[in-house]
């Protein structure tokens with residue numbers, strides 16, 4: 185197992201495989217006829233012996249993990265909790281069959297174990313929207329491994345306790361009538377099992393839709409959707425805007441692919457979680473948004489922070505179910521599944537089009553490599569971002585040059601070549617011609633390099649190991665998303681103490697200290713001052729806030745000098761705006777004091793401070809100020825650098841019904857020299873404005 189990616193790690197994958205093998209092995213030998221004469225004691229010893237061999241297999245994995253530093257307590261936990269109970273689960277079944285003296289005991293045992301291992305999995309898989317699973321034979325599957333951090337949870341302990349109860353029942357059942365002790369044992373274990381089975385959703389063992397809905401609490405119905413959302417984390421304004429986005433994207437996708445919208449009896453269910461951590465707890469996927477295409481009813485699962493970036497993508501998966509194959513309502517080619525969604529929602533980068541990202545990374549994949557990317561195994565083996573973008577660009581080419589009917593046929597059959605009138609080679613050649621005509625600049629090359637150099641989980645040295653500072657950072661982010669500031673600050677402090685050298689963690693830590701007015705505490709860290717621009721900038725801010733203006737100015741000049749060695753225009757503007765004391769003071773009021781200025785003061789701000797002010801209004805969800813600022817900026821001189829902020833404003837101003845302001849704003853932004861991707865995104869905002877104008881009133885009267 186050592187050389188195999190993931191299986192070579194001393195973690196849940198290898199533990200699950202060992203448990204699976206152990207259960208079948210133990211079941212087989214327990215049911216074997218030659219051991220009929222075994223006493224309960226020697227049965228127990230034989231089980232222990234099999235477990236011993238299984239753990240012998242683990243030894244090299246354990247040693248190797250200790251040597252290469254990948255060892256983790258969770259990995260050890262999985263190895264304790266998976267194989268040992270599974271061996272005895274398998275053994276107790278085989279032993280029961282043997283003791284009952286049924287015919288063909290081995291076949292019978294294997295059959296029962298297969299039912300428990302695969303039958304139960306399939307039953308849950310096709311009944312519930314969850315993507316994690318527990319199993320008495322092979323332990324558990326914690327959810328999509330792209331999320332990386334995988335822990336031994338209370339749910340796993342609970343489930344393994346159930347495995348133990350099953351073992352007790354099966355072990356003592358053959359001797360049930362022998363004495364009262366055995367009767368009690370079996371009776372109590374059965375009673376406990378019965379109780380355990382009534383609490384499966386609450387204990388996180390299964391996630392029926394009804395339970396998820398009850399946990400989320402919020403519900404909103406639109407012409408084509410049932411939205412279930414976390415009541416405490418979405419305001420009425422937010423959820424209504426998100427609902428309208430659902431309808432908007434559905435309208436776009438169904439038009440582009442020439443398919444029907446769902447009828448009123450089969451509305452798409454959208455499960456919108458408070459945050460990734462709640463989603464992880466309820467369905468097993470953390471940051472990964474997903475659509476369980478294999479289920480009959482249409483549904484999608486997204487956490488709040490991922491809605492903006494992945495709603496359209498996931499909706500494309502839902503719509504594509506209509507022309508998926510009859511088994512999983514999707515394509516056997518994962519490249520086609522993801523390629524189609526990316527082609528319809530080409531949001532891999534805010535700066536570059538998907539064609540530019542692919543075109544910037546030469547050599548382009550040839551016909552053979554593309555064939556591989558569209559095969560079942562080729563996709564997930566490689567780096568995810570490469571495959572998503574490349575297949576997306578290729579499918580977009582197919583959509584632009586042929587009727588949607590052909591892509592639907594390819595999708596259903598999982599075979600691209602057969603669905604098109606020309607050979608696969610000439611399709612790829614045609615796509616290459618488009619890439620050749622795609623203009624690529626240094627920004628695209630940088631985006632492409634960054635996206636394409638992300639390591640796939642198979643390439644990482646320790647695929648499941650999370651360093652302690654980042655575990656603390658993760659819980660900091662969880663508490664922020666869950667509105668628990670006190671706990672968030674505690675985790676942040678912990679992360680800071682574990683890794684004071686991390687700029688990411690330090691900047692966030694310093695932000696809170698500055699808000700509390702603890703400037704001296706921040707300045708204490710100046711001993712660590714290095715060439716980090718962010719650190720130096722925050723030090724000058726702290727000095728400025730302490731009232732030592734001259735010294736602050738000298739520090740700022742020092743930071744500016746550092747910047748010249750590594751020019752970055754965004755940061756440069758943030759520094760330059762501080763040369764004016766009034767603007768510096770204003771920036772501090774906005775950033776650390778949560779000030780939202782009125783129109784007059786807003787107009788006096790420098791552009792970089794105006795953008796900061798708009799971002800703060802978004803952070804504080806002050807819709808009135810957002811509309812006000814949008815109105816002012818729609819008439820101001822604009823700058824390419826703040827394109828994202830403009831689009832965000834246009835999006836909300838449109839939604840709030842200020843159609844004239846939005847239209848003027850779009851006109852104003854269009855007068856800038858825009859990158860191709862910016863043109864795409866602006867066109868999308870224009871379509872949104874049209875859609876809101878036409879449909880908002882009928883969806884949400886008043």
Ligand SMILES: [Zn+2]
Nearest residue numbers: 497501522525
């Ligand atoms: Zn997808």
